[in-house]
Amino acid sequence: MTMKTKKVAAALAVAAVLAGGAAIGGASLFAGAPAAAAQVVEVWKARTCECCTGWVRHMIAAGFAVTVHEVDDVDPIKAEHGIPGQLHSCHTSVVDGYAVEGHVPAADVKRLLAERPKARGLSVPGMPQDAPGMDMKTGEPYQVVLFGAPDGRMRVYATH
Template identity: 35%
Template structure:
């Protein structure tokens, strides 16, 4: 094979072969209480950071979270499902990306409650946020990240 044929073949392969690095936005489904507005703020925050978020109002939020493995006292004000994981509460996007990159053997992560200054919430951040890993087997949540 001469150099010209090799170069031409290589050039065509670059344009024809699919590139796995070119991917669309990460899709997520966020369940929220119909009256909650901070959840819409969190969805907007995720969209600004490259996520495609479908928001679904529901009156069964606690049940959805519980079935996903999030114990009641660790639940946030909304529950999101993204790429096989549950993300409960106002978890910062860098921690969601860490979860999706590392792909640990857990059900997901949660930032309990509605901490002031967290993404989608008003107010100033006054302390570090503790994000917990949850499983579906009933084991107590463990610390996943602090930001």
């Protein structure tokens, strides 16, 4: 882990504490009941991308633990995880073996992890204005795409 990645991870941990989402030893700092272990999302993003940081905050607020890697070029990560070019977005994540490309809502990631379809992962292609992290509130719909199924086909997983 680079020093920059450690600093980002530490800053995000502080943000989680301030948002009431931190846990130590399995117990939430702000509740009496033990918290479930958070699913870890590993994110690769450009150093200068603010909307990616917004998506990271969205995932933390939804209960995920997030590790961020700020890199100069995200394309090698996209290639490593088999994300088709037409599905590319600004950041790439991996959670429990699935690729998550772009501004996929946390609820869809949770559904993916619960259903465990035979696929590589989910993508929100491009940067839709109303997707988590973009948060423009324009009312424009966007789709989440499931890709990498054994038959090679992509399909709409969710519409928002």
